[in-house]
Amino acid sequence: MSNDQTAELQERVRHAAEASSPLRLEGSGTKSTLGRAVDGEVLSLSGHTGILNYQPKELVVTARCGTPLSAIESALAEQGQMLPFEPPHFADASGGIDAGSGATLGGTIACGLSGPARPYAGSARDLVLGTRVLTGRGEVLRFGGEVMKNVAGYDISRLMTGAFGTLGVLLDISVKVLPIPTTGRTLVQTCSPAEALGRMTGWAAQPLPISATCYDGEQLWVRLSGNHGGVSAAAERIGGEAVDDAEALVFWRDRIREQGHPFFSGDAPLWRLSVPPTVAPLALPGAQLIEWSGAQRWLRSDAETEVIRAAVSSVGGHATLFRGGDRHSEVFHPIPAGLMTLHREMKRAFDPNGILNPGRLYATL
DSSP: OOOOOOOHHHHHHHHHHHOOOOOOSSSSSSSSSSSOOOOOOEEEEETOOOOEEEEGGTTEEEEEEEEEEEHHHHHHHHHTTEOTTTTOOOOTTOOOTTTTSSSBBBHHHHTTTTTTHHHHOOOOHHEEEEEEOOOSOOOOOEOOOOSSSGGSSSHHHHHHHHHTTTSSSEEEEEEEEEEOEEEEEEEEEEOOEEEEEEHHHHHHHHOOOOEEEEEEEEEEEEEEEEOOHHHHHHHHHHOOEEEOOOHHHHIIIIIIIIIOOGGOOOOOOOEEEEEEETOOOOSSEEEEEEEEGGTTEEOOOOOOOOHHHHHHHHHTTTEEESSSSSSOOOOOOOOOOOHHHHHHHHHHHHTTOOSSSSSSSTTOO
């Protein structure tokens, strides 16, 4: 179904701006627990739907923000293509394994979410080519385009990616797509955390067709994707026990991408730690799961925020309270004063009345 609600959304934002009334942007609600809690009248974006342009030969798709990811992925699959960054859907607030959930393109890009393939195929931000944005002033602006050569200068489209709707409403989004690999294979090795990190960083320095890695605390999982010859040669070189294709699909999609793995269950706060991949295992209380060749580490822990952030900062990383805990606290890692000043200036430029998702990123934005 295609439905253009630009005029209605623009009118709502203009009225809210005149009244300085905060708006809480919401699509299907699958990402509503991410970021800080927001108070405000709901601005529903789920009705602004439709794939506007899909050119398989040009490797680009453009869709409205409320378009379900499942609809986009189905259209791409019919042409043997995919969203390279494997965006998670998150069927419900606790994570989930329903790949057909109502997750939308707009929410995915606004939150900057990427899945297991992110280090190898690029992040959501890397693959956004252009956007049409409704600012807090009630203006509709277009940035970027539908081909890579149009992405030049200061790229506002990518600035919007991961801004959690604090700078503008993402009305339409153009994203680069890629062909689905012809062959995939998953291998499993039993090893220690230190051994797993050593192997992942070692493989990253080699020309191997790796498309995902994960250490779940006991086993190291590695996925290879590409042509048959390249995948077979890499599998022989890496070694390990081969996993059945159906089991591999469940692991990477349902358990890791959609966070249905037992690691993600429970009441303890879930932290997302971003660190240099060569950093040794972090000595923090709680359970850890390692992805992205060591660059992304998930932590389930009741430890104090200051303890976690101090440990992560000491190795040049940052820690985000991804799920659970106090959603009115600063869930994102503190940033330097100079950078915060820049953030505030950008907020004032796009949303001078501070009505769009106020406080979703940081309390003062």
